[in-house]
Amino acid sequence: MEAVINLPARTSCHRLGIDSNITKRLAIRFPSRRTKCSLYSDKIEIKRHTINNNVLGKYWGRNRILAMASKRDPNSQQNSLSSAETVDEYFTSINGKDLRQLDECISEDACFEDYAFTKPFQGKKEVMRFLQQLTECMGRNVKFRVKHIYEGDDLTAAANWHMEWKEKQIPFTRGCTFFKLTKLGKNLTIWRTEVLIESPIKPGSIVLTLLKNVTSTFDNFPKLAEWFLRSPHVILTWILKVYNIFIACWLHPILEGYIKLWSFFVRLLSSAITLVIFISKTFFK
Structure with missing residues (x-):
């Protein structure tokens, strides 16, 4: 008989440049046993940590809930990161300029489509070249500040963000990125992204007039x-x-x-x- 424990939790992840609010449900399944399952047994250990430090460019500011299985069966598979956690790790790697960790987040057949460019970046090699240039152009003090990460169905996620210089927001850098992930063994990797960035030009009602003229012509x-x-x-x-x-x-x-x-x-x-x-x-x- 299989025991299922559903733990609704709200996880707030604070890393350097990242303020991510992820709402999800943790489902922990135990293999069938003849012994009675007890919530107070030593099979599950729930720990709440409040960490306020700044180590290697990473800081944590709110309570973080960690669900860990102690005395795990060595033959059982470890749980991989969720879609939202993978996206969180992606932005953290960019802020920390950790290209090795960033490489592990990207799929071999990835496609990055940034609407500020005329063509998408196809393949892991081309995507990593672009991300390396991005981290170099950001310098030492510019970071992504992710406000929210939203996790959807079918391995999808979305994040809205802006860029900061020494924790001060840079104008016209707000954006939103949509992610489609794929499974690589036990882990998730980013397969496709679509990036929308705030335009510094604010035409206002001119856009509606232009749209009306275009649709009339069509x-x-x-x-x-x-x-x-x-x-x-x-x-x-x-x-x-x-x-x-x-x-x-x-x-x-x-x-x-x-x-x-x-x-x-x-x-x-x-x-x-x-x-x-x-x-x-x-x-x-």
Whole structure:
């Protein structure tokens, strides 16, 4: 006879850059035994820890419930991480720049689709190259702060987050990532992601006006709409060609001169501030 113990629990995971609220239900199953099952037996040990430390860039701030099976049968399989815990480990590895642990989180046939890029990253090698560049660009002080992790059915999860510099939120860095995971032996690995990032441009009601014009055009010219929706990349490629031929040749020199002009003013201002500081230290000791 199989005994089932359901322990509803709310787990709050605080790691560096991560504030994850995961609501789940722990189901602990015991193999059939002739002896009477007792909740107070030494087969299950529930421990509640309150840890406030900062070790190797990781900190824990709230109560964390750990459910552990003591005196486990050596032939039984250990429980793997859940979908939400795997996602939590993924963001923690990025914040800690732990590429080895991050490599274990990614599936061999992974597909990462970040809508800030024109094409998705296909395969583990390409994904890891992108994540390595990401960790390098983040520097020492920029971290992901995950506000919530939501666990769905069929090995799916979602997380909303923003980025912080020394625990201060960076503007226009809010985002949401959707995860699809797959089983690799006893463990879960990330197979597919879709990343949505906040746009720094806030067009507001202009979006609704643009949407109305586009839908009206589609309704009036359905064949043109079907052709465009079948191959939207053709239009984008054509626009890029027009830009490179007619616009880039004179726009790039203007932007380059604009950048050089601002660089000159920054150096001039820096020299003036340095001179003022030198004079103040010399005459106002």
